[in-house]
Amino acid sequence: MALPAKKQFQYWGVAAVVFAIVLWALGDVLLPFVLGAAIAYLIDPIADRLEAAGLSRTAATAVITIGAMLVFMLLLLVVVPTLIYQLSDLIRVLPEAFRDLRNFAQEHFPSIFTEGSRAQQTIASIAGTLQGKGIELFESLVGSAVSVVNLLVLFVIVPVVSVYLLLDWDRMIERIDALLPLDHAPVIRKLAGEIDDVLASFIRGMGTVCLILGVYYAVALMLVGLNFGLAVGFIAGLVTFIPYLGALVGGALAIGLALFQFWGEWWSIGLVAGIFALGQVIEGNYLTPKLVGGSVGLHPVWLLLALSVFGALFGFVGMLVAVPVAAALGVVARFLTGQYLHSRLYQGLSHRDSKK
DSSP states (O other): OOOOHHHHHHHHHHHHHHHHHHHHHSHHHHHHHHHHHHHHHHHHHHHHHHHHTTOOHHHHHHHHHHHHHHHHHHIIIIIHHHHHHHHHHHHHHHHHHHHHHHHHHHHHOGGGGOTTOHHHHHHHHHHHHHHHHHHHHHHHHHHHHTSHHHHHIIIIIHHHHHHHHHHTHHHHHHHHHHTSOTTTHHHHHHHHHHHHHHHIIIIIIHHHHHHHHHHHHHHHHHHHTOTTHHHHHHHHHHTTTSTTHHHHHHHHHHHHHHHHHSTTOHHHHHHHHHHHHHHHHHIIIIIIIIIIOSOOOOOHHHHHHHHHHHHHHHHHHHHHHHHHHHHHHHHHHHHHHHHHHTSHHHHHHHHHHHHO
């Protein structure tokens, strides 16, 4: 005999509360395992394709692991030091650039910047905030990155967890599927499949789009000769998962830096602007439709809300699980909406009588 609906809601409610408490209390401990699971999920399709080509799961995992180690070592030796150097310099240069902009505005619009005016105080406050917060953020990131604990997490625990989960991914999914409640297994499988489709489209698809655009922006800006081109490309690619934000943030930052570096060389400034315009054309007309698809199911506002709420409640681990949870809640909400539209609560007796 199946459990009453009230009892089922109680059990699932208790499970959700326990999950939230564990995530809040053990966030730092769970971080390497959440990262490892995310990496294993991202590269599982590659392992499946290698298996389809004739390799065993163990051999496929070994090939992926060796390839990932080679790419990581290349990035660590070539790209990462330059990126950190440019980011640190960019944080130091931004307040100076802002002061130059203020001096330019004072020279051409002196009436707005009278001594002691609200505009002057606001601009001085913004410049001080940029410098203080930027240096504080960079120092905290660098300080945490060089700590022994984080080095252990990044270089030992996360790769080990990723390899083991990738090796046992299919068996783990089969085991979880066998433990589903028999009465609800078909519905859960259907919802899980839809959630996987959303995550595959968004995380794998948008991750690829972010990587391609980040590399494109960085290489193109460095070829033009823009200072901090690698850092600007990294920032623009990193926030591309939110539509138009990557181009707006990266474009504003790059064009602003170009104005100070190439003032008077309008051709170079136009090239920088054209790089981001072309990036938007490529993203909107080819990359996003091809790699992500049109019906991802994660609205940017819903995604930002999930990232903000989970980040505030559970820290960095919360931001990692925010996208899967947002995708799951979106799928469940659409399912419940469909159930409601076919229920007597929505259709009422008059609709049922009209069908007779």
